[in-house]
Each structure stands twice: as structure tokens, then as C-alpha cells.
Amino acid sequence: KQEVTQIPAALSVPEGENLVLNCSFTDSAIYNLQWFRQDPGKGLTSLLLIQSSQREQTSGRLNASLDKSSGRSTLYIAASQPGDSATYLCAVRPTGSEKLVFGKGTKLTVNP
Amino acid sequence: DAGVIQSPRHEVTEMGQEVTLRCKPISGHNSLFWYRQTMMRGLELLIYFNNNVPIDDSGMPEDRFSAKMPNASFSTLKIQPSEPRDSAVYFCASSFGQVYQPQHFGDGTRLSIL
Numbered sequence: 414k415q416e417v418t419q420i421p422a423a424l425s426v427p428e429g430e431n432l433v434l435n436c437s438f439t440d441s442a443i444y445n446l447q448w449f450r451q452d453p454g455k456g457l458t459s460l461l462l463i464q465s466s467q468r469e470q471t472s473g474r475l476n477a478s479l480d481k482s483s484g485r486s487t488l489y490i491a492a493s494q495p496g497d498s499a500t501y502l503c504a505v506r507p508t509g510s511e512k513l514v515f516g517k518g519t520k521l522t523v524n525p
Numbered sequence: 526d527a528g529v530i531q532s533p534r535h536e537v538t539e540m541g542q543e544v545t546l547r548c549k550p551i552s553g554h555n556s557l558f559w560y561r562q563t564m565m566r567g568l569e570l571l572i573y574f575n576n577n578v579p580i581d582d583s584g585m586p587e588d589r590f591s592a593k594m595p596n597a598s599f600s601t602l603k604i605q606p607s608e609p610r611d612s613a614v615y616f617c618a619s620s621f622g623q624v625y626q627p628q629h630f631g632d633g634t635r636l637s638i639l
Contacts, residue, residue: 447627456529456616456630502568511556511620512581513628515568 415440415507419516426493427524434488434519436503441481444506447513448477448488451500460501461488465508493523527551529631531617537637543605546634549598550619558628559592559602560616568616574600607638 416439426432436446445464449457461470461477463486469478476489486503500520504513530549538544550557558573572582574594582592589608594600604611614635618628 449630454632454635456632457618459627459629462627504568510581511558511573511575512570513558514570517567 415443415505415514417503417505417514417516419501419503419519421519422517423520423522425522425524428493428495430493430523431489431491432493432521434490434501434503434521436486436488436516438484438486438505438514440507441484442508443481444508444510446477446479446486446503446505448475448486449502449504451502451518457502490521493521495523495525497521497523529617529619529629531615531631531634533634534632535635535637537639538607539639540608541606542638543603544607544611544636544638546602546615546617546636548600548602548617548631550600550617551629552598554619554621554629555597556620556628557594557600558618558620559600560618560630562614562616562633571602609638612636612638 418437420435443465447462448460450460451457463470463479474491479486500518502518504515532547556575559571560568562568571584572592577594592602614633616630616633618630620626620628
């Protein structure tokens with residue numbers, strides 16, 4: 414059974430700092446991995462989608478990497494801003510399934 | 526383009542009552558997913574549809590839960606009778622159906638059963 418873990422559960426950093434969020438999964442048989450952002454009281458916004466054949470994806474200040482063989486992904490946020498404060502979730506899509514299996518998220522606070 | 530639209534945004538009702546949650550997926554998407562989010566268990570998939578047909582309902586917790594998708598632009602999740610432990614945020618998501626496409630989420634329905 415696929416399990417997704419995100420560490421740490423919460424992270425607080427000063428504005429301007431570069432930071433890394435971690436995601437690990439137990440089964441490397443995946444189609445892809447998706448990083449989401451969730452603001453309080455809101456739904457999930459898709460940030461980056463990495464296919465299993467890819468190593469990384471970039472969007473603006475965000476860079477996500479994928480090491481499928483070791484079951485790990487990282488989300489790198491450059492020059493963090495208070496507006497980046499949110500909960501970040503990663504989810505994997507197991508091979509042979511349309512389901513997403515989610516981690517419980519990392520709650521990020523960027524202090525001005 | 527309009528995103529995934531869910532209604533109501535908030536629902537408070539007494540236990541034993543029937544609850545119906547509604548979802549309109551993004552036009553052109555042919556896969557629809559219902560998730561439940563709680564503090565303890567995080568986000569869990571309840572059921573998903575492909576081309577209006579339920580494909581996997583193994584996440585539906587009990588027979589009190591049912592979901593329908595009568596057409597490509599509408600789905601419902603029904604709980605009857607509701608119980609306090611059903612209190613959670615329920616999300617609907619849609620995608621183009623190919624496994625390589627991202628899922629797009631609605632803003633959710635926050636359900637409180639008293």
C-alpha cells in the first residue's frame with residue numbers, strides 16, 4: 414500500500430529565506446507526483462506536476478525534484494515571501510490508478 | 526475558465542439528517558473525484574468516476590455514503606443518515622482523465638454534523 418510522508422509537519426522561516434519541503438513515498442511505481450498549495454478554508458491549488466520520467470519541474474520561484482528510485486521529492490522555494498504561507502501537500506499517482514495518495518502536508522509560515 | 530464548483534460551501538445539520546453535496550467539474554474534464562479531509566487522516570479519496578461511471582468506490586466509508594454522476598457536468602455525494610464523525614471538509618476534483626494530467630480541486634464543502 415502506497416504511503417506518503419511529509420516532514421516537517423510545520424515550518425516557520427523569515428522572509429527572504431530559501432527553503433526545502435520534503436516528501437517521501439513507499440512505492441516507486443508511480444505515474445507522477447503533484448505538489449499542491451492549500452490556503453486556510455480553500456481548496457487545493459496545483460503547483461507542479463512531475464511525470465515519473467522527469468527529474469524536476471520549475472515554475473517561477475518554485476522547483477520540484479523527483480527521485481523515483483529512492484521514493485523522494487523536494488519542493489524548493491526561493492526567496493520566500495509572506496504570501497507563500499500556506500500548507501503544501503504532495504501526492505503521488507500510483508501506476509495503474511487514477512487515484513492520488515496524499516501526504517498530510519507541511520504548514521509553512523513565512524514571517525515578515 | 527470556471528474551476529470546479531462545489532455547493533454548499535458550509536453545511537451544519539443535526540445527526541440523522543440527509544446531507545447532499547454537489548459538484549460541477551471543469552467543462553471537458555471526464556474524471557471526477559470526491560475526497561474527504563480531516564485533521565486526523567488528511568485527504569482521502571472516497572470515490573472516482575470516469576465518463577460518468579463509478580470506477581472505484583473502495584474509499585466510501587459506509588453504506589450511508591453514496592455518490593452519483595448523472596451527467597458530465599454534475600455529481601452529488603449523499604450521506605444518509607449523517608453522524609457527527611462525518612464532520613469534515615469534502616472536496617471534489619476533476620481532471621481530463623489521462624493519468625498524466627493534474628487534478629483540479631474545488632474550494633470544498635465544510636460539513637458539521639451536530
